[in-house]
Structures are given as C-alpha cells and as structure tokens.
Amino acid sequence: MPATTLSIPDLAGKAVLVTGASTGIGAALALAYAAQKCKVALHYNSSRDAAERLGLTIADKGGEVFLVQGDFSVAADVEHVVEESAQYFGRLDGLINNAGGMLGRVPYAEQTEAHYDAVMDLNARSVLTASRRAIPWLKKQGGFIVNTSSIAARNGAGGGAGLYGSAKAFVSNVTRGMAKELIGFGIRVNAVAPGTILTPFHERYSTDDQMKGMIATIPQGRAGTAEDCVGAYLFLSSDLLSGYITGQVIEVNGGQLMP
Numbered sequence: 001m002p003a004t005t006l007s008i009p010d011l012a013g014k015a016v017l018v019t020g021a022s023t024g025i026g027a028a029l030a031l032a033y034a035a036q037k038c039k040v041a042l043h044y045n046s047s048r049d050a051a052e053r054l055g056l057t058i059a060d061k062g063g064e065v066f067l068v069q070g071d072f073s074v075a076a077d078v079e080h081v082v083e084e085s086a087q088y089f090g091r092l093d094g095l096i097n098n099a100g101g102m103l104g105r106v107p108y109a110e111q112t113e114a115h116y117d118a119v120m121d122l123n124a125r126s127v128l129t130a131s132r133r134a135i136p137w138l139k140k141q142g143g144f145i146v147n148t149s150s151i152a153a154r155n156g157a158g159g160g161a162g163l164y165g166s167a168k169a170f171v172s173n174v175t176r177g178m179a180k181e182l183i184g185f186g187i188r189v190n191a192v193a194p195g196t197i198l199t200p201f202h203e204r205y206s207t208d209d210q211m212k213g214m215i216a217t218i219p220q221g222r223a224g225t226a227e228d229c230v231g232a233y234l235f236l237s238s239d240l241l242s243g244y245i246t247g248q249v250i251e252v253n254g255g256q257l258m259p
Contacts, residue, residue: 020099105160142186179247195253
C-alpha cells in the first residue's frame with residue numbers, strides 16, 4: 001500500500017516546510033504531507049512552473065499550501081523562506097531539509113574553490129541555516145527536522161560526485177549533533193539517505209551507462225522512485241510511529257548499501 005494512502009493521525013494540522021519541493025523527492029513529499037492533512041510550505045528555486053502546478057494539485061484536493069521561492073545557495077534566501085513559511089501559518093511543526101544538488105560531476109583533481117563553495121553552500125550550509133531559523137518556531141510546541149542525506153554519504157559517491165557525497169556526510173553527522181542538542185526541547189532530528197532514485201537529479205547528472213552500472217549493484221534489481229522514499233520521511237515525522245527515534249539516518253536504497 002503506498003505511503004500516501006495511509007492515515008497518520010498525529011500529523012494532521014501540522015505546518016511543514018519542504019525545501020526543494022518542486023520536483024523529485026521533494027514534490028512527492030509535499031503531496032504526501034498534504035495527504036496527511038498537513039499545512040505545506042512548498043519551497044522552490046528555479047522550477048516555478050512545476051511548483052505552481054504542484055501547489056494547484058494540493059489545493060484542488062483541499063490542502064492548504066504556501067509557495068515560497070528562494071535560492072538555497074544564498075543564506076539570506078534560506079532565512080526568508082523559513083521565516084515567511086512560519087509566519088504564513090503562524091507556526092512551524094516540521095522542517096524537511098531536502099534542497100540540494102550535485103552541481104556537476106567534477107573529479108577531485110579538477111575541483112575549484114568556487115565549485116567547493118557552491119556545493120557546500122547548497123547542500124551543507126543551507127541545512128544549518130534553515131534549521132537555525134526554524135528552531136525558535138519548533139521550540140514553541142516541539143516538532144521534527146528530517147534531513148535528506150544520500151547513499152553517497154557512506155560510499156564515497158560515484159565518479160566526480162565525491163564532494164557532493166562529502167557534503168551529504170556532513171548532513172548525516174549534523175543530524176546526529178542536532179538530535180542531541182534539540183531533543184530536550186521536544187524536537188526530534190533524523191535523516192533519510194536515498195540511494196539511486198529516478199528523479200531529475202540523475203536525468204541531469206548520470207548517463208545511461210552510469211545508471212545501468214548503479215542498478216546492477218541493487219539487490220532489488222531496480223532504481224527507486226521518489227514515492228519509495230516517502231514512507232521513511234512520514235515515519236520519522238510522526239511521534240506516534242517514531243517518538244523514541246532521534247539522531248538516525250534511514251537508508252532507502254533497495255539493498256544497494258547495508259551498513
């Protein structure tokens with residue numbers, strides 16, 4: 001049964017910000033939280049048309065949605081996205097730090113300082129900035145943060161994606177550190193680490209041969225879909241289902257990595 005068809009009663013009415021929500025895993029998550037009767041702040045950067053279509057889909061189904069634009073490689077944009085979302089709903093119960101990207105396959109020997117800054121700002125710094133801005137809102141009633149890590153955080157990543165993998169390893173460890181600091185305020189912090197998922201991410205950065213090579217290492221024999229990832233996020237968002245779980249990284253990869 002798809003996770004989006006399940007009812008998780010303690011999520012109803014929660015205000016949740018999903019970053020990087022216009023396509024891929026983020027879009028599937030926005031739909032899933034809306035299906036749980038959450039109020040969804042849907043962040044996008046350049047994919048305005050996709051975000052607007054997704055927002056209309058949620059609204060047509062009776063959901064409450066707020067669209068907010070921002071470049072998550074820019075700290076000031078990250079701050080205003082979080083603050084505008086919380087102000088719009090008058091509260092914030094959950095933050096899904098999903099915005100990120102590889103920004104090209106660049107071997108370590110060819111990396112530049114500018115590439116390092118771009119990858120780390122988008123994938124690592126944005127998680128810190130968004131979480132810092134969200135914490136005062138989450139402290140008011142307790143809540144959750146779920147970060148998007150990656151299988152690349154553990155396996156060193158594929159060719160030219162090493163820096164991206166390192167940024168995601170940073171996210172995984174930040175998840176553990178934040179979990180320790182924030183649980184005293186009733187805020188649980190966890191992460192989901194997707195494996196090889198069929199999204200615009202791989203359409204942009206992986207060739208057919210690279211995809212075939214990755215799929216060959218997956219015991220389930222196929223790449224995952226964005227919908228395959230949804231259940232883990234919903235599980236980690238629900239006190240009813242995971243109230244005694246914090247500081248964990250759930251691997252969603254079809255058996256490609258079994259740590």
